[in-house]
Amino acid sequence: MSRRELDAAGITDPALRAAYLRCRVLNATHGRTYFLATRLLAPHQRPAVHALYGFARWVDDLVDEPGPDATPEVVSGCVDRAERLLAAGLARDGADGEPVVRALVHTVDRYDIDPALFSAFLRSMRMDLDVRAYATRADLQTYTYGSARVIGLQMLPVLGAVTDLATAAPYAELLGEAFQLTNFLRDVAEDLDRGRVYLPADELAASGVDRERLLWCRGRGAADAAVRGAVADQVARTWAVTREAARGIPMLRPESRPCIATALALYSGILGRIEAMDHDVFAGRATVGTGRKLRVAAPAFARAWWLRRNARSVHEGQAA
Incomplete structure (x- = not known):
């Protein structure tokens, strides 16, 4: 199947095909919900899409999975190297040694994606090296612009739009942010273990919650009433972003809509799961089961197949 995708995209160079296959493996292994939608x-x-995901995952792993002996300086150096490789690739001055970068550069060129979006992404990844909390939502949005909103903007030229891209862009940004905020809520415990809190401190404080209270709940494996209330507030805020992001789906090209609608439905399922757990994010990781994923995806697969089949019929009719 992956070779058919590369053939369909007109990618014939063996080294480039291998680079894209590496990105596809990263997507299939680490982003299973996202991969299903693709x-x-x-x-x-x-x-x-695999190339965009692959680069983001590669850099994210440099920061989050650096190895037991890696110092912050070593990790920072790894991110600097990733940035140099990307710059060299975009300048046609190498980067062939890193498959993920090779595939990304090809995608950036093919779809005319703004390189500044990747600079913003790398800035946010560097924030993870020394920023452990965010005082306000405005502070958090400085981070999520680079970690999430730019991902939506990177994807938009690949997905295409029936409007001009500038009109669809704000909704693409919100889509990335909705996914990121959902991940923050799902991963509260895991992020605490890494010393990070991605929920705005002032909003937590309104419910009587601070880092120490989160750590206490993490230690006992259960959220207390105050933490459940704070999480409920964060879930409500994330639902608002999700609903606004959904308004952009009709702006996408028809053949891209089933993918994005399915991704949004699956991430919404995570929010629903947190609600079903009475907002206790320490009782277990909120995930969408395989059966639920298949029930959501099956109608979308049928619609995507029909759209592609219809597009081929129209093309063949015009050619005749």
Whole structure:
């Protein structure tokens, strides 16, 4: 299947094909919900999405999974190297030694993606090296612009739009942010273990919650009433972003809509799961089960197949 995708995208160079396949493996291994949604895209779109995901995952792992002996200085040096490789690739001055970067550079060129979006992403990744909390939502949004909103903007040229891209761009940003905020809520315990809190401190304080209270709940494996109330507030705020992001789906090209609608439905399922757990994010990781994923994805697969089949019929009719 992956080779068919590369053929559909017109990618024939063996080294470049291997680079894209590496990105696809990263997506399939680490972003299973996201990967499932990409299966709804046309085959020629999928390699570019894998490249965008692959680069983001590669850099994220440099920061979050550096190894037991890596110092902050070493990790910072790794991020600096990633930035240099990307700059060299975009300048046609190397980067062939890193497959993820090679695939990304090809995707950036093919879809005319603004390189500044990747600079913003790398800035946010560097924030993870020394920023452990965010006082306000405005502070958090400085981080999520680079970690999430730019991901939506990177994706938009690949997905295409029936409006001009500038009109669809704010909704693409919100979509990235909705996914990121949902991940923050799902991963409160895991992030605490890394010394980070991605929920605005002033909003937590309104419910009587601070880092120490979160750590106490983490230690006992259960959220108390105050923490559940704070999480409920954060879930409500994330639902608001999710609903606003959904308004942009009709702006996308028809063949891209099933993918994004399915991704949004699956991430919404995580929010629903947190609600079903009475907002106790320390009782277990809120996930969407395989059965639920398949029930959500199956109608979208049928619609995506029909859209691609109809598009081929129209093209063949015009050619005749």
